[in-house]
Amino acid sequence: MSGDIRTGVGVSAGTVAGPVVQVAPPVQAPADEPTPTDSGAAVDAVLGAFAAVATDLDERAAVADDHAKPILKATALIARDKQLAKEAGKQVGAGKGPATAIAAAVETYAAQFEALGGYFAERVTDLRDVGSRAIAAVLGVPMPGVPALTGPSVIVASDLAPAETAALDRSKVVAIVTEAGGRTSHTAILAAQMGIPAVVQVPGATSIPAGTVVAVDGDSGEVTVDPDMALVEAQRERRERRAAALAGVSGPGRTSDGHPVALLANIGGVDDAVAAGAQDLEGVGLFRTEFVYLSASTMPTVEEQAEVYRAVLAPFDGRRVVVRTLDAGADKPLAFANLGEEENPALGRRGLRLCQEKPEPDRLATLGAGAGRARHRRRRQGHGAHGRDGRGGGMVRLPCARGGPALGRRDDRGARGGAPCPSRARRGRLRLARHQRFGAVHDGRRPYGGRAVGPPRPVAAGSARHGRRRVCRRRRDRQAGGRVRRICR
Amino acid sequence: MAQRTVTIASSVGLHARPAALFVEAAQETGLDIEIGRPGEDAVDATSILGVMALGAKHGEEVALTAEGDGAEAALDSLVALLSRDLDAEG
Numbered sequence: 001m002s003g004d005i006r007t008g009v010g011v012s013a014g015t016v017a018g019p020v021v022q023v024a025p026p027v028q029a030p031a032d033e034p035t036p037t038d039s040g041a042a043v044d045a046v047l048g049a050f051a052a053v054a055t056d057l058d059e060r061a062a063v064a065d066d067h068a069k070p071i072l073k074a075t076a077l078i079a080r081d082k083q084l085a086k087e088a089g090k091q092v093g094a095g096k097g098p099a100t101a102i103a104a105a106v107e108t109y110a111a112q113f114e115a116l117g118g119y120f121a122e123r124v125t126d127l128r129d130v131g132s133r134a135i136a137a138v139l140g141v142p143m144p145g146v147p148a149l150t151g152p153s154v155i156v157a158s159d160l161a162p163a164e165t166a167a168l169d170r171s172k173v174v175a176i177v178t179e180a181g182g183r184t185s186h187t188a189i190l191a192a193q194m195g196i197p198a199v200v201q202v203p204g205a206t207s208i209p210a211g212t213v214v215a216v217d218g219d220s221g222e223v224t225v226d227p228d229m230a231l232v233e234a235q236r237e238r239r240e241r242r243a244a245a246l247a248g249v250s251g252p253g254r255t256s257d258g259h260p261v262a263l264l265a266n267i268g269g270v271d272d273a274v275a276a277g278a279q280d281l282e283g284v285g286l287f288r289t290e291f292v293y294l295s296a297s298t299m300p301t302v303e304e305q306a307e308v309y310r311a312v313l314a315p316f317d318g319r320r321v322v323v324r325t326l327d328a329g330a331d332k333p334l335a336f337a338n339l340g341e342e343e344n345p346a347l348g349r350r351g352l353r354l355c356q357e358k359p360e361p362d363r364l365a366t367l368g369a370g371a372g373r374a375r376h377r378r379r380r381q382g383h384g385a386h387g388r389d390g391r392g393g394g395m396v397r398l399p400c401a402r403g404g405p406a407l408g409r410r411d412d413r414g415a416r417g418g419a420p421c422p423s424r425a426r427r428g429r430l431r432l433a434r435h436q437r438f439g440a441v442h443d444g445r446r447p448y449g450g451r452a453v454g455p456p457r458p459v460a461a462g463s464a465r466h467g468r469r470r471v472c473r474r475r476r477d478r479q480a481g482g483r484v485r486r487i488c489r
Numbered sequence: 490m491a492q493r494t495v496t497i498a499s500s501v502g503l504h505a506r507p508a509a510l511f512v513e514a515a516q517e518t519g520l521d522i523e524i525g526r527p528g529e530d531a532v533d534a535t536s537i538l539g540v541m542a543l544g545a546k547h548g549e550e551v552a553l554t555a556e557g558d559g560a561e562a563a564l565d566s567l568v569a570l571l572s573r574d575l576d577a578e579g
Contacts, residue, residue, distance in 0.1 A: 073509065074505065074506065074508075077512055077513070077537040078537055078538060081537050081538045082535065084536075084538055109542065112542050113541070116542070123504070123505065123541060127538070298501055
């Protein structure tokens with residue numbers, strides 16, 4: 001009999017069993033940490049904590065890939081910094097407990113770096129990460145973040161930040177389980193992108209001890225702690241059937257009754273593009289360019305950007321790729337496109353507004369148009385404010401487009417962000433959107449009002465909904481036998 | 490005491506990767522080495538935070554000082570390191 005079953009929301013299909021690796025949340029110094037009675041021992045604890053962090057980071061650097069290695073090594077250097085240790089020691093001397101002293105020392109340098117601005121923004125994140133790890137070491141709690149993975153692992157977390165998800169070792173993560181999150185969270189998207197099962201909103205997930213084997217069912221949303229052999233075997237059979245079924249299909253996507261549904265990938269970089277391009281799918285529904293630059297501290301050069309876009313577009317020769325320009329901010333901050341604090345970053349100065357305020361990232365937009373112009377006719381910008389190449393308007397389904405319907409085609413269902421390529425028949429509507437002065441500033445998950453939008457609903461010509469929205473006069477005119485006077489209003 | 494001045498060649502200045510490479514090299518010498526803008530307070534060249542907080546940019550001149558055996562040779566190798574565009578390499 002299988003053990004404990006926890007039911008969450010399955011967000012990425014598939015079944016797998018594996019040992020749990022817990023991702024610990026960031027640690028803060030306790031607010032009421034007492035003044036140490038033995039300051040010598042407290043200083044030793046601080047030094048020991050920094051040394052433990054440095055050793056851990058070095059170990060991770062040793063097994064990391066070429067991209068992550070220099071970052072981990074540089075972070076280890078910070079943990080080993082004599083000046084940082086000296087400053088923490090000074091704080092202990094002033095009567096602070098070891099955890100509080102580490103936090104204070106880190107903030108001293110963080111303040112200096114923030115004052116320097118620009119290039120240093122990213123290093124402040126690294127510095128605070130070192131601080132958080134050292135505090136965890138001093139307090140004897142697990143180090144925050146995704147630990148070094150030694151084998152196939154089921155990643156379990158309260159929720160995963162985009163930077164964490166982007167840094168996951170894809171060769172070792174077999175499933176993702178979170179206690180928070182939702183159908184449209186980064187975890188869900190990333191897991192689907194990686195083609196691994198994922199379940200979110202699993203009660204008590206973070207209290208499952210590390211190393212415990214769990215069976216994850218991304219279809220039913222069931223996570224079984226300590227599954228018995230029968231379940232593991234049944235899941236394996238399903239996995240094989242699924243793989244065989246997927247291997248046996250080809251051609252354009254459609255429902256069983258013949259309705260076309262484009263199969264479009266959701267990608268965040270070159271690796272995704274290569275993986276998706278090898279599949280029998282119709283293109284990319286959304287290339288989220290900001291994910292390429294999450295760890296960049298400086299504005300990527302024109303050449304660097306062009307190289308990335310070329311590499312992303314190459315596997316899709318002849319197929320459509322919808323490019324979203326930098327949707328940075330809030331939970332996806334970019335060091336070089338930081339506009340500072342704002343009250344509501346999720347609805348704030350990102351996307352089009354970011355381009356307006358900070359013209360440099362706009363080169364990304366230009367390049368998105370330029371890199372693949374020769375071979376990719378069907379490709380849109382995330383916004384249409386920039387010249388002739390800005391085909392289409394807002395990338396979101398604009399629920400507010402003057403009486404227009406949600407922008408989206410039936411066959412784009414499932415493409416997150418709702419950034420459909422305009423078919424000829426829809427150009428009129430897009431043209432409508434293009435001339436609107438609405439910005440494409442959010443990710444399409446929710447409209448401005450906060451109500452969740454589902455996939456675009458089919459609107460049958462002549463239905464009450466169609467008529468009420470006063471969308472397309474042409475069809476009504478045609479039906480009435482009249483001349484086409486105008487396309488839309 | 491050995492002393493050198495050198496112009497930062499890294500296109501992004503002495504931060505992040507170039508700073509880490511420089512600090513590692515300085516640590517490997519095992520000597521007390523300081524780096525600073527000429528005529529200003531210098532910082533410990535083996536401290537990544539100190540070096541980054543210096544915020545030396547591309548084209549800026551910095552002064553290196555070192556004491557002890559082999560100081561001259563150590564500074565020569567560090568000067569050579571800073572004269573390269575570390576960001577453009579590997």
